[in-house]
Amino acid sequence: MIYLDNAATSFPKPAAVRDAMTTFALEIGANPGRSGHRLSVDAGRVIYETRESLAALFGACDPLRVLFAANATGGLNQALLGLLRPGDRVVTSGMEHNSVMRPLRALESDGVRVRVVPSSPEGVLDPDDLRRMLREKTDMVVVNHGSNVNGCMQMIRELGAIARRAGALFLVDAAQTAGCVDIDMERDNIDLLAFTGHKGLYGPQGTGGLVVGERAPLERMRPLIYGGTGSRSEFETQPEFAPDRFESGTPNTIGIAGLGGGVRFILETGLSEIRRHEDELAAALVDGLGSIDGVRLYAAPPERRLSTVSFTSEALSPSELGLCLDEEFDILCRVGLHCSPSAHRSLGSFPEGTVRFSAGYLTSHDDIAAALDAVRLLSREGRRA
Amino acid sequence: MKEEWCVALFHSTSLALRGEKLCREEKISVKLIPVPRRLSSDCGVCLRFPCVDEDRLRAVFAAGALEFDDIARL
Incomplete structure (x- = not known):
């Protein structure tokens, strides 16, 4: 998982x-x-x-x-x-x-x-x-x-x-x-x-x-x-x-x-060690998701971002994508409006919402790589369907 | 000679806990005990210490800017 x-x-x-x-x-x-x-x-x-x-x-x-x-x-x-x-x-x-x-x-x-x-x-x-x-x-x-x-x-x-x-x-x-x-x-x-x-x-x-x-x-x-x-x-x-x-x-x-x-x-x-690791995960998420065809990122400026990333896919709606990630890939994330309609309006993702990946200090680089693979596959398959 | 005990009384348990910590840092032997009924009707705790250490304890509280209500003999 x-x-x-x-x-x-x-x-x-x-x-x-x-x-x-x-x-x-x-x-x-x-x-x-x-x-x-x-x-x-x-x-x-x-x-x-x-x-x-x-x-x-x-x-x-x-x-x-x-x-x-x-x-x-x-x-x-x-x-x-x-x-x-x-x-x-x-x-x-x-x-x-x-x-x-x-x-x-x-x-x-x-x-x-x-x-x-x-x-x-x-x-x-x-x-x-x-x-x-x-x-x-x-x-x-x-x-x-x-x-x-x-x-x-x-x-x-x-x-x-x-x-x-x-x-x-x-x-x-x-x-x-x-x-x-x-x-x-x-x-x-x-x-x-x-x-x-x-x-x-x-x-x-x-x-x-x-x-x-x-x-x-x-x-x-x-x-x-x-x-x-x-x-x-x-x-x-x-x-x-x-x-x-x-x-x-x-x-x-x-x-x-x-x-x-x-x-x-x-x-x-140490906060600096936590920040260093989470910053690497954030970069991996943003770079990885950004390179997938049909994925739209709602990214924060690189110098001021946490390891939380929102995106949508042309292939599947956020709720469908979230369900596939859970059922087929054992990846747990959160989809929708995240109790923040105001923020989604500012980012241009209201009312459909987004898929959100949020990593923490105990998340590994392998976890991120597997999640990116899953999104890549679902984006491709979903578009074929 | 039998040791004479005093207690420091505080508004709140949080302040009593801070008092305990400050005293332990200065190696004053203290213990948190229930407030004796004759001193207060409150249900909280107070800090028991040997009366001989009263001046040291007052100095520690003053240096730590710790508010307390009173110091009484047991």
Whole structure:
């Protein structure tokens, strides 16, 4: 089996992830930060250490401003619904996932003004276009760092500087990039960073969150969920401090244990090594697919691409091609709109969608070669039929 | 002589865990224990340490900019 759906969920996971989850299941298992017994303390420590690893990975100012949620969607919703108020203005790109567009459209119906800066047909948001859009007072800029459709990465450092100069908060959706490329919140001018655990960070599903930088006003961010935190239990009002204010209810501790194992794997492997391998896979995919007759690539510029590639074939529709790859070649990928109608409109692949191959650090060159052979064969056969 | 124990109280478990880590780095012997009922009605944990180390512990917390609620004798 060849798994090319890492942009949805990375698979397989490094042994460090499975080991951390097994240790938690066998030896800890308790509720973190609620009771005072030693297993509860151990569970709390697992979560705290994962916060610290993530803060180190992202250059965050304070591990206690790493807020856990179920995924990047949870982190993005916390930032958008927690901070934007009726009358506020928010600017975004034409490459967003529905995890940004849907909360924004919901906020729009409550009186938040939403503006979209069109992206190029390769998926690039031009910093000058953003600058022009920010002539009017803007409260927040939210940008997808790396596209889940064609792997196009944005110049976040430059975009962040422009957003901040205009007095806006800069929120980055790092669902596709966290763990794949170097992100430093301070250097890259990021105020709020939404991440998920189950893709490039190699954790299990159900982990992710939001990292809140120093400039972001934590004190006026509203929690999305209220409830028990194990702290300030004598009061019926929500605690004021992070992370407790934003993390009511028992967390996914076993998942966070696994995520901690994933982040340790990344720190030990080194982001530059991960990037080097994934960049080679991206080049092999783009060069290989680009040389097949009847295949149309929706490629990102070579200097700013992840190992995620979208294409269509004249021979077969995306859904037919996906099914043939699965049934006849044991190759698993994702077809359709990838929850990102906005990005597909920008790239010119709406409403038919594309076939997406997404490789990860554990994908081999042989996997890519076999996938390319399969597409070559199906393109030829399909056209004959 | 019987060892005298003190506890440092925090807003949250996360802060108590950070306190534990800072102290261990400085070789102060600490343990997280349930908060004694007479000190707080909270259900969280606090950091127990030998009272003789109080000045060192305060210095460690100050250097690490770690907020704490109180220090009390057990």
